[in-house]
Amino acid sequence: MTSKDNKLSWNSDSKVPNGGPAGGFTINTGINEIHNERPVSPFEEEKEIKVTDRDIGVLFPSLLFKSRVDDTEFIDSVKERIIAATKDEKAGTFSGEPGAPDPVGWYSFDDLHQKEGFEDVHNFLLREAAQVFQYYDYKVEQVYLTSMWANVGFKPYYAHMNHTHPNSLFSGVWHISCPNVGTQFCQTTTFSDPRPGARVIEPNVNKDFAAHNSGIVSPIVNNGSLFIFPSWLPHGVNANSYRDYNGIPRITIAFNAMMVGNIDTRTAPIRFS
Numbered sequence: 001m002t003s004k005d006n007k008l009s010w011n012s013d014s015k016v017p018n019g020g021p022a023g024g025f026t027i028n029t030g031i032n033e034i035h036n037e038r039p040v041s042p043f044e045e046e047k048e049i050k051v052t053d054r055d056i057g058v059l060f061p062s063l064l065f066k067s068r069v070d071d072t073e074f075i076d077s078v079k080e081r082i083i084a085a086t087k088d089e090k091a092g093t094f095s096g097e098p099g100a101p102d103p104v105g106w107y108s109f110d111d112l113h114q115k116e117g118f119e120d121v122h123n124f125l126l127r128e129a130a131q132v133f134q135y136y137d138y139k140v141e142q143v144y145l146t147s148m149w150a151n152v153g154f155k156p157y158y159a160h161m162n163h164t165h166p167n168s169l170f171s172g173v174w175h176i177s178c179p180n181v182g183t184q185f186c187q188t189t190t191f192s193d194p195r196p197g198a199r200v201i202e203p204n205v206n207k208d209f210a211a212h213n214s215g216i217v218s219p220i221v222n223n224g225s226l227f228i229f230p231s232w233l234p235h236g237v238n239a240n241s242y243r244d245y246n247g248i249p250r251i252t253i254a255f256n257a258m259m260v261g262n263i264d265t266r267t268a269p270i271r272f273s
C-alpha cells in the first residue's frame, strides 16, 4: 500500500459535515474585550467623546487545532506498538551516540503511515487532518498523509529544536504518552511566533501572557492530546530540566498532510498530485 492508495477522498469518506466549521473548532483569542485597569494616557478629557462599535479584528491568525482522544484502550494499544517498534532495528533510529546503552530518544522512520499495524492510526489522523482542510475551505480533490512517524523520549533532557515542516500544508502531533501529564512539566509541543517583527519590542505584562501578547505558547497536554497546525508554524520540544519522567516515556506521533488538486488562481497553475 502506498500513501497515494491511502488518500482520503475529500467529500465522500471524510465524514465531515458540509458547511460550517468542522469538528466544532472555534477561534478563541481571549481578547474580545479591552480591560485597562489603569489609564494609559495621563490626560483627562474635557468633554467625554463617546466611542461605539469597539471591536478587535484578528488578522492572519495562526490556527492551532486542539482535540483529545478519550479512548484510553486505543491510546494504550498505540503506545504498546510504538514501544515494540523501538526494539526493531528496521523501524527507526535512536538519538545520540550509536549503540549507546542508555539512549535519550528514538525516532521511527517517516513511513509509519504505510506500515502494517498502524492503519488505524493513519486513518484516524487523516480524518482529523481532513477536517482542518475543510475548516480552511480549501478546494481540494483529496487529502492524504505524506508522512507519519513516532518520537520517543526516554529522559527529561529529550528535546527537539524549533523547526517547521517544508513542502507540506498541515502538520500534526498526537501526544500518546506524556510524562508529568496535565502539568506544565508535561513536555508539550511548544509553538513560537512566526512573525519576527512582532517581537522587536516585548514589554512586560501586568498579568499573564496570553495568545495576543506572547511569542511562545506551550499548551498543557494530556495523554491523547492532538494538535494540528499550518506546517509553517515553528514548533519544537523544550527539554524538561525540572521534573523526572518517573519511568513514563514521552511518546508522540507526528504527521504531515497534503492535498491533491489544482491551484490556478493568481499564479502559474500548480497541480499537486
Ligand SMILES: [Fe+2]
Residues within 6 Å of the ligand: 163, 164, 165, 235, 254
Ligand atoms: Fe515537527
